[in-house]
Amino acid sequence: MANKVFHVMYDDDQKLMDAARALVAKGIRVKDVFSPFPVHGLDPVIGVKRTRLAIASFMYATTGTILAIFGTWYFMIHDWPMNIGGKPSFSWIENAPAFVPVIFEFSVFCGAHGMALTYFLRNGTLPGMPASNPDPRTTDDKFVMEIVTDQNGSMSAAEIEELIKGTDVYELSIKEY
Amino acid sequence: MLKEASIRQPLILGHKTYHDITNDIVGPIEGPAPRQWKIALSIAAVIALYGIGCISYLVATGIGAWGLNKTVGWAWDITNFVWWVGIGHAGTLISAVLLLFRQRWRMAINRSAEAMTIFAVMMAAVFPVFHMGRVWQAYWTLPLPNQFGSLWPNFNSALMWDVFAISTYFSVSLVFWYIGLIPDFATIRDRMVKPGMKRFYSILSFGWSGRAKNWTRFEEVSLVLAGIATPLVFSVHSIVSMDFATSVVPGWHTTIFPPYFVSGAIFSGFAMVLTLLLIMRKTMRLEAYIHVRHVEYMNIVIIVTGSIVGVAYLTELFISWYSGVEYEAYAFINRFSGPYSWSYWMMMTCNVISPQLFWFKKIRTNLAATFVLSIVVNIGMWFERFVIIVTSIHRDYVPGAWGEFHPSGIDVGMFVGTIGIFFTLFLLFARYFPVLALNELKTILKVSGESYKKEAEKH
Numbered sequence: 001m002a003n004k005v006f007h008v009m010y011d012d013d014q015k016l017m018d019a020a021r022a023l024v025a026k027g028i029r030v031k032d033v034f035s036p037f038p039v040h041g042l043d044p045v046i047g048v049k050r051t052r053l054a055i056a057s058f059m060y061a062t063t064g065t066i067l068a069i070f071g072t073w074y075f076m077i078h079d080w081p082m083n084i085g086g087k088p089s090f091s092w093i094e095n096a097p098a099f100v101p102v103i104f105e106f107s108v109f110c111g112a113h114g115m116a117l118t119y120f121l122r123n124g125t126l127p128g129m130p131a132s133n134p135d136p137r138t139t140d141d142k143f144v145m146e147i148v149t150d151q152n153g154s155m156s157a158a159e160i161e162e163l164i165k166g167t168d169v170y171e172l173s174i175k176e177y
Numbered sequence: 178m179l180k181e182a183s184i185r186q187p188l189i190l191g192h193k194t195y196h197d198i199t200n201d202i203v204g205p206i207e208g209p210a211p212r213q214w215k216i217a218l219s220i221a222a223v224i225a226l227y228g229i230g231c232i233s234y235l236v237a238t239g240i241g242a243w244g245l246n247k248t249v250g251w252a253w254d255i256t257n258f259v260w261w262v263g264i265g266h267a268g269t270l271i272s273a274v275l276l277l278f279r280q281r282w283r284m285a286i287n288r289s290a291e292a293m294t295i296f297a298v299m300m301a302a303v304f305p306v307f308h309m310g311r312v313w314q315a316y317w318t319l320p321l322p323n324q325f326g327s328l329w330p331n332f333n334s335a336l337m338w339d340v341f342a343i344s345t346y347f348s349v350s351l352v353f354w355y356i357g358l359i360p361d362f363a364t365i366r367d368r369m370v371k372p373g374m375k376r377f378y379s380i381l382s383f384g385w386s387g388r389a390k391n392w393t394r395f396e397e398v399s400l401v402l403a404g405i406a407t408p409l410v411f412s413v414h415s416i417v418s419m420d421f422a423t424s425v426v427p428g429w430h431t432t433i434f435p436p437y438f439v440s441g442a443i444f445s446g447f448a449m450v451l452t453l454l455l456i457m458r459k460t461m462r463l464e465a466y467i468h469v470r471h472v473e474y475m476n477i478v479i480i481v482t483g484s485i486v487g488v489a490y491l492t493e494l495f496i497s498w499y500s501g502v503e504y505e506a507y508a509f510i511n512r513f514s515g516p517y518s519w520s521y522w523m524m525m526t527c528n529v530i531s532p533q534l535f536w537f538k539k540i541r542t543n544l545a546a547t548f549v550l551s552i553v554v555n556i557g558m559w560f561e562r563f564v565i566i567v568t569s570i571h572r573d574y575v576p577g578a579w580g581e582f583h584p585s586g587i588d589v590g591m592f593v594g595t596i597g598i599f600f601t602l603f604l605l606f607a608r609y610f611p612v613l614a615l616n617e618l619k620t621i622l623k624v625s626g627e628s629y630k631k632e633a634e635k636h
Binding site for chain 2 (some may be wrong): 003010013018029033034035036037038039040041043048051053056057061071072075076079080082084085087095098099101102105106108111112113115116120121122124125126127128129130131132133136137139140141154170171
């Protein structure tokens, strides 16, 4: 039996939510949802885990802090100490208050850009990438739920179709792949 | 579903559907360019070209082409720099701080405010960069391995902190803005029929598909970026103020500077946002999304920050006398009664008195009055920087070295030129980019849309 993919379209986020709840309660696994905007509360229903990007950002920012501390010590204390207005050029810790702004800015720089790059790479959104939404209307006002048969081994395609039709569907397209 | 108290006024007027929002924002991009836009762009571009001409002349001649002299070594250039950076503070404040405070009204204005921020910071950077004189050596501000000894930049210096602060602020604001733009570019891409335009927006949208996981990441990234951009907003103008406060010039050497500059920056930034938005909502027919309520909220921010600025002026004045330092006292007496007293009184009128008019509900909900006052505030804030910079250094410790500053044609040309470049960029943005965060607006439609709120009240 060929695998089938169901693209179930809804015309309202509330209808989508209700349908997702109903289908998941009946044991269907929803592969993905394409929506024009974030539908709040949908993720736990369809089993999308919380992203770890915030943790990544913290690690990038900490890297930035360490690099900036090392840099200020190396440039100002170790490699070429200079007497500037009598500021302590022999000890990093005594000169540290003057380095706070740069350390802070560099931490933010690394935290923000590191996270943004990770976000682009993990999403697969990079310049020139092709879009993969099944219908152009999903970036306007329609919501599409993607269900595939091979993730729902216990049910036949006809059974899945039956359950889907029980929800407030706007359009349904079934494709074999 | 989330319900908003019925006492809160709706943020989106009339009956709109998700599709209407897309149509209202993307429609103007698809249609032919309006005549008014072409005229405005031509005027802005001519002024911009004149500014670029002045900059080229400055680079070819040296910064002696400015009206600076031995006494007044910083004048219009740094005034313009601080003015533009200050204006550049509203965008990230609106998108970051108001996001953390869950202010829904920010969604109608954050996109254009951020665009304004980015363009304003670009204009700000023009002045210190060209003030270096040999602009092709601007990269010397970076700690790169070199053959001079090895001579590193001085990380004790507030000017060096500024390099880091402004570049971090600019690049983080840019990324924040662009991450928000990607889903909206995807909306435009999926609507476009002309293949060239479709290709253009397809590249800009980075292949965004709006999967559930993408949106989870999107929201997390927005929140974390807002969290780290918030201290960034405050740090940037604090550091700009330290360019002055860490010196020993009477009138500059005060600890009040960082909070005073930050509130001044937010004050001028909101004024510029209002100036731009009031024109934009009219010409692009966005009255349903940006209406009196939004303007009133921004005017309230202007009263608060304007009053903080007013208190700071008076505190400064009082402390100059109370400190018992005669140089400090003289700097302030000279400000309000010396040769530049006209600029001091101009600043006081525009920044302290005029925003107080917004206490009257009639005035702060009147769009024409708001438009006029927003321009008045922008003028006042330019004079504030001029007063701080020029009046403090034109008469310092040694009377023999006293002097005055007269702007040259290149000074004026560069300032006016940056306004031209700024408006050219903003007009291009308004024509080709989604001017409202349309997909984010859809998330608040059912909560804060007028017809939906009325419907909810019936139940």
